[in-house]
Amino acid sequence: MPSPATTETHDVLVIGGGPAGSSTGYWLARAGHDVAVIERKTFPREKTCGDGLTPRAVHQLTEMGLAGTLERYHRYTGLRACAHGIALELQWPEHPVFPSHGYVVRRRELDTFVAENAVAAGAVLHQGTEAVGPIVERGLVAGATVKDKDSGETREIRARYVVVADGANSRFGRALGTARRRNYPQGMAIRGYFESPLHAEPWIESALDVRDRHGNSLPGYGWIFPLGDGQINVGIGLLSTFRDFKSVNTTHIMNEFAATAPEYWGISPDTATSVPTGGRLPMGGSIHPKVGPTWIVVGDAAGSINPFNGEGIDYAYETGRMAASLLDEALQTGDGMALQRYPALLEAEYGLYFKVARLFAQVIGRPALMRELTRVGMQSRTLMDWVLRIMANLLRPDELGAAEAVYKAAAALARVLPEPTLA
Numbered sequence: 413m414p415s416p417a418t419t420e421t422h423d424v425l426v427i428g429g430g431p432a433g434s435s436t437g438y439w440l441a442r443a444g445h446d447v448a449v450i451e452r453k454t455f456p457r458e459k460t461c462g463d464g465l466t467p468r469a470v471h472q473l474t475e476m477g478l479a480g481t482l483e484r485y486h487r488y489t490g491l492r493a494c495a496h497g498i499a500l501e502l503q504w505p506e507h508p509v510f511p512s513h514g515y516v517v518r519r520r521e522l523d524t525f526v527a528e529n530a531v532a533a534g535a536v537l538h539q540g541t542e543a544v545g546p547i548v549e550r551g552l553v554a555g556a557t558v559k560d561k562d563s564g565e566t567r568e569i570r571a572r573y574v575v576v577a578d579g580a581n582s583r584f585g586r587a588l589g590t591a592r593r594r595n596y597p598q599g600m601a602i603r604g605y606f607e608s609p610l611h612a613e614p615w616i617e618s619a620l621d622v623r624d625r626h627g628n629s630l631p632g633y634g635w636i637f638p639l640g641d642g643q644i645n646v647g648i649g650l651l652s653t654f655r656d657f658k659s660v661n662t663t664h665i666m667n668e669f670a671a672t673a674p675e676y677w678g679i680s681p682d683t684a685t686s687v688p689t690g691g692r693l694p695m696g697g698s699i700h701p702k703v704g705p706t707w708i709v710v711g712d713a714a715g716s717i718n719p720f721n722g723e724g725i726d727y728a729y730e731t732g733r734m735a736a737s738l739l740d741e742a743l744q745t746g747d748g749m750a751l752q753r754y755p756a757l758l759e760a761e762y763g764l765y766f767k768v769a770r771l772f773a774q775v776i777g778r779p780a781l782m783r784e785l786t787r788v789g790m791q792s793r794t795l796m797d798w799v800l801r802i803m804a805n806l807l808r809p810d811e812l813g814a815a816e817a818v819y820k821a822a823a824a825l826a827r828v829l830p831e832p833t834l835a
């Protein structure tokens with residue numbers, strides 16, 4: 413048992429220093445609360461990711477005062493969608509809230525400066541410190557037992573509230589009873605880095621019909637994100653709604669995509685600078701419950717990734733910020749009931765959108781149907797502009813444009829359709 417002298421106490425303890433945890437830490441510290449973030453790794457640390465930031469993510473980073481820092485990284489203006497021999501360059505749309513550009517930033521750098529920003533705002537950050545289990549007292553979570561990775565010593569960090577921000581595998585969340593709804597789609601992705609003459613392209617690229625060297629269709633979609641530092645991030649993502657999801661070999665698809673990607677990128681085994689690594693993408697709000705009497709779950713640990721495009725960094729920032737606002741209220745009023753509004757807040761913000769996205773996931777899980785849709789879509793720049801706006805969640809609330817109309821039609825359908833029984 414640790415002695416009381418080694419016990420640390422805070423208003424809020426955040427488990428995990430990725431986008432979700434650092435955003436929660438930043439917003440709570442900004443509101444004047446005593447918050448500690450623990451991260452089992454030491455920054456700068458790698459995180460397997462496409463490194464792509466959309467306008468929504470740029471907006472959140474700007475809100476955290478990081479617009480100037482972002483300017484040091486590679487800025488891009490839109491998406492080049494490639495399929496069936498056609499390439500369409502689609503600019504990010506004008507939007508009253510979100511900027512018309514994104515960035516590509518290596519996660520080892522992004523997560524480091526976002527965590528440092530939380531510390532600058534007043535959060536305590538313990539790196540190399542892993543939460544090994546919750547402290548439960550009288551049935552309530554009251555902190556975590558943590559282990560110092562260097563010394564191997566364990567101690568307690570106590571807090572009135574605990575935020576679960578430990579990412580896709582969320583072992584801490586599972587210890588509190590969270591679980592994935594198995595009929596919701598889940599993503600899987602793999603990425604590697606390559607040197608490229610086009611590392612400073614102003615477009616990110618997405619391949620919507622990935623084929624092997626013999627021209628056979630492969631499941632999933634491919635991406636090529638230029639980093640502006642001599643390298644590009646190349647990856648493949650696919651959804652559990654694909655018929656053969658469980659037997660898919662992502663390394664094989666990644667190798668075939670790298671071999672068949674447009675020549676101008678200069679992708680080859682000789683230009684590879686890393687061994688590809690992959691991970692799971694919990695999406696569409698698939699993890700439940702998201703809140704307990706004294707704890708709240710954010711980011712990938714809550715299954716917050718957008719199923720339309722696999723984007724999770726922004727949703728981690730957003731859910732962290734929402735959780736921080738409720739914790740702020742709970743701490744100010746002394747009434748923890750504020751936390752119980754979190755599911756309703758998430759539902760209002762993402763409920764219908766994610767339901768439409770889950771419906772879409774069922775469609776793209778059928779390669780033949782998906783091929784037909786992309787074949788039609790790629791004939792029309794206007795249609796693809798709408799698709800981009802819907803998929804990146806950049807619809808404008810202030811005007812009912814065509815994209816909003818298409819989305820509303822899909823949303824009306826999603827409202828009445830039942831969830832599939834099993835993914």
Ligand SMILES: Cc1cc2nc3c(=O)[nH]c(=O)nc-3n(C[C@H](O)[C@H](O)[C@H](O)COP(=O)(O)OP(=O)(O)OC[C@H]3O[C@@H](n4cnc5c(N)ncnc54)[C@H](O)[C@@H]3O)c2cc1C
Nearest residue numbers: 428430431432452461462464543579601691711712724725
């Ligand atoms: C291959 C791939 C490509 C992707 N590409 C993109 C993309 O281009 N754009 C995008 O927006 N999203 C992308 N995503 C999704 C994105 O990576 C996640 O949605 C995002 O990282 C979620 O942030 P998070 O803070 O919830 O979790 P994480 O980023 O996973 O952070 C969790 C943190 O918690 C720490 N931790 C875990 N357990 C403990 C513990 N017990 N104690 C202390 N610390 C702990 C971890 O070390 C980690 O630092 C991709 C995902 C994958 C797998």
